[in-house]
Amino acid sequence: MDTLETLHARRNVRSYTDEPIPEDDLAAILEIGRRAPSSKNMQRWDFVVLVDRDQLAALSEVWRGSYMVADSAATVALICPIAEDPYTSASIHFDLGQAAMAMMTAAAGLGIGSCQTWVEDQDLARKILGHPEDKTCAWLIAFGYPSDRPLAPMRKPRRRDYDDVVHMGGW
Numbered sequence: 001m002d003t004l005e006t007l008h009a010r011r012n013v014r015s016y017t018d019e020p021i022p023e024d025d026l027a028a029i030l031e032i033g034r035r036a037p038s039s040k041n042m043q044r045w046d047f048v049v050l051v052d053r054d055q056l057a058a059l060s061e062v063w064r065g066s067y068m069v070a071d072s073a074a075t076v077a078l079i080c081p082i083a084e085d086p087y088t089s090a091s092i093h094f095d096l097g098q099a100a101m102a103m104m105t106a107a108a109g110l111g112i113g114s115c116q117t118w119v120e121d122q123d124l125a126r127k128i129l130g131h132p133e134d135k136t137c138a139w140l141i142a143f144g145y146p147s148d149r150p151l152a153p154m155r156k157p158r159r160r161d162y163d164d165v166v167h168m169g170g171w
């Protein structure tokens with residue numbers, strides 16, 4: 001798939017086959033995350049990668065919306081500094097969003113589905129992931145081959161209409 005086709009094909013995939021992700025493909029996805037743009041190129045992120053079934057099952061308990069982590073082939077935890085002021089926090093999370101989308105797009109290009117999820121129980125996340133006290137686990141991204149249907153460009157995604165969203169030349 002070319003870039004536009006890949007972006008048209010990406011969707012949130014929440015159930016996965018048992019097939020593991022080849023090490024090289026997982027590394028390629030993480031490399032794209034590492035290369036993501038960030039404010040002042042500060043790269044305020046670390047990626048903790050889990051592939052062990054027991055660890056994934058434990059991590060899936062961090063929030064009720066994180067259930068898909070248990071069946072994922074790999075989950076990447078996005079770790080970032082804890083920021084007190086709203087500007088810094090917004091800037092960090094914008095950057096993390098870019099890294100997340102870059103990795104999810106790279107995965108889609110390889111036929112790998114993904115789903116991002118929030119982390120409510122930070123203590124549990126820290127126990128499993130082992131990141132230092134001055135950092136927090138902002139998001140998880142679960143990856144795996146879709147068990148429902150392969151990724152393919154979607155003709156009608158569930159989105160607001162183009163003309164409702166896009167304002168050419170001013171609002």
Ligand SMILES: Cc1cc2nc3c(=O)[nH]c(=O)nc-3n(C[C@H](O)[C@H](O)[C@H](O)COP(=O)(O)O)c2cc1C
Pocket residue numbers: 010011012013014065066115116117118157158
């Ligand atoms: C910041 C963010 C957090 C999300 N958290 C969850 C989540 O915890 N659990 C989940 O199942 N989906 C989560 N999603 C996925 C969205 O629900 C999904 O992207 C949206 O419904 C559009 O669906 P699509 O990506 O398949 O087109 C999250 C998406 C974003 C951008």
